Amino acid sequence: MELLIFGSLTDIIGKNSLVLEAPNNTEQLKKSLLEQYPGLAQAHYFLAINKIMVHDNQPLQEGDVVALMPAFSGG
Amino acid sequence: MILPGFGVAAQEKLGRAKVLIVGMGALGCPALQYLVGAGVGNIGIIDSDLVSESNLHRQLLYGYADIGKPKVAVAAALMRLQNPAIQITTYQTSFERKNALDLLEGYDIVIDATDNFIAKYIINDAAGILNIPMIYGAVTRYQGQLTVFHFPDQNNLKFNYRDLFPVPPADHLMGTCESLGVIGVLPGIIGCLQAAEAIKLITDIGKTLAGRLYTHDFLEATNYEIALSKNSSISMIKKEDFLKPNHTSSEELEEIDIEEINVDQFLALKKNDQIFVLDVRERHEYPPIDFSDALIPMSELSNQIEQLPNKEICVICHQGIRSIYAAQQIQARKSIKAYSLKGGITAYFNKLS
The missing domain is CATH 3.40.50.720 (NAD(P)-binding Rossmann-like Domain)
Incomplete structure (x- = not known):
């Protein structure tokens, strides 16, 4: 699966996209990202799977594109 | 045209x-x-x-x-x-x-x-x-x-x-x-x-x-x-609710001083059952802990403050930063004392390991 990283989260992860093996679900994805990038613990962001926003834990499959979208505040 | x-x-x-x-x-x-x-x-x-x-x-x-x-x-x-x-x-x-x-x-x-x-x-x-x-x-x-x-x-x-x-x-x-x-x-x-x-x-x-x-x-x-x-x-x-004076703005929240307690003080208060321990980490954060009385993620806290018990509260999070903000919200909305665990769960495990 592919991970797209937006806004200030690119500072924490260091890239704007990543290719990784799909975990079973979004909770597992968040958990493994947090292990690698502890700075995410305090970030406000939501997930979108294949361009659709998700709120609860959702299954993931190879081929999915997951976006991590933080809050944008400037103007 | x-x-x-x-x-x-x-x-x-x-x-x-x-x-x-x-x-x-x-x-x-x-x-x-x-x-x-x-x-x-x-x-x-x-x-x-x-x-x-x-x-x-x-x-x-x-x-x-x-x-x-x-x-x-x-x-x-x-x-x-x-x-x-x-x-x-x-x-x-x-x-x-x-x-x-x-x-x-x-x-x-x-x-x-x-x-x-x-x-x-x-x-x-x-x-x-x-x-x-x-x-x-x-x-x-x-x-x-x-x-x-x-x-x-x-x-x-x-x-x-x-x-x-x-x-x-x-x-x-x-x-x-x-x-x-x-x-x-x-x-x-x-x-x-x-x-x-x-x-x-x-x-x-x-x-x-x-x-x-x-x-x-x-x-x-x-x-x-x-x-x-x-x-x-x-x-x-x-x-x-929008107009209620107790719907405190972030600027007003900043003014609220929160007492930060260290791990020893925390353990003492907890031993005497003086405090309700509230974990405000998101559900995906770990490690899970067994010494909190409730987990209400920061993202859901504002809707659930009224349901907290009328007892002194100590808020904890990963590193003790979000917990200050959460304690300010709690103290603004409920007339109870809210502490923040300084250094958060990181400090707790450092002390105990």
């Missing part, structure tokens, strides 16, 4: 429309220019700031000679030269909870051209109460985004900012363009798109961005669109 689908009727709708722009910065300047150009009849502009030199690269209604003058006055004077037929109302004030409903009332559309989270949540809540479509826009470094809130999408669903982010981030995570930096043309692009959305809403042509979060990347020259979905854990704030 006649644009197909955009005739006299559309122009008349624009002439009768009332649009409020909150923020006369890098988003507000271009939005205002294009609404004036389009012939929107009544435009309100709000900003408490004076023009400063650091604004000039991206807020193109202002020049060197304007430094120190109120932004709304400079912008209105220029726009009246551009089109004297347009009624421009200026409000040199900040948009706050206490004046939000009065300022918004009577406008058809509000454009969120602000640069901070506090204002965005106030506009969102006030526009929701008054059922006024809100054109949200924001930028961060090389990316900008917008959507339309409080207006039905093609499935007749109305979204609001809290569907995306239920509560404001803690203060230390808030950045503005002044502090984070932005390339000037980017808010120009987003502000123009906000004006475009306003024109579509007014004239009822085309398809708006309601239900779609549209993000533009300056460096890559790409756009990314996310279909929004309703967040079932949140509900729109009611007018009574």
Whole structure:
């Protein structure tokens, strides 16, 4: 699966996209990202799977594109 | 020159429309220019700031000679030269909870051209109460985004900012363009798109961005669109609650001093059963702990404060930063003492290992 990283989260992860093996679900994805990038613990962001926003834990499959979208505040 | 689908009727709708722009910065300047150009009849502009030199690269209604003058006055004077037929109302004030409903009332559309989270949540809540479509826009470094809130999408669903982010981030995570930096043309692009959305809403042509979060990347020259979905854990704030004095603003929250306790003090209070231990980490965070009485993630806390017991509380999180903010919210809403565990769970495990 592919991970797209937006806004200030690119500072924490260091890239704007990543290719990784799909975990079973979004909770597992968040958990493994947090292990690698502890700075995410305090970030406000939501997930979108294949361009659709998700709120609860959702299954993931190879081929999915997951976006991590933080809050944008400037103007 | 006649644009197909955009005739006299559309122009008349624009002439009768009332649009409020909150923020006369890098988003507000271009939005205002294009609404004036389009012939929107009544435009309100709000900003408490004076023009400063650091604004000039991206807020193109202002020049060197304007430094120190109120932004709304400079912008209105220029726009009246551009089109004297347009009624421009200026409000040199900040948009706050206490004046939000009065300022918004009577406008058809509000454009969120602000640069901070506090204002965005106030506009969102006030526009929701008054059922006024809100054109949200924001930028961060090389990316900008917008959507339309409080207006039905093609499935007749109305979204609001809290569907995306239920509560404001803690203060230390808030950045503005002044502090984070932005390339000037980017808010120009987003502000123009906000004006475009306003024109579509007014004239009822085309398809708006309601239900779609549209993000533009300056460096890559790409756009990314996310279909929004309703967040079932949140509900729109009611007018009574919005106006309640105990609905504390973030500025007021900052004033509340929270006593930070160290791990020894924490263990002593806990041993005597003096405190209710509240973990405010998100559900995905670990390690799970067995010494808390409840887990209410920070993102859900504001809806659940009333349900907390009437007992002294110690809030804990990963590193002891969010917990201060949570304790401030709790102390503001409930008359109970709220502590924060200094250094958070990290300090706790360091001490005990």
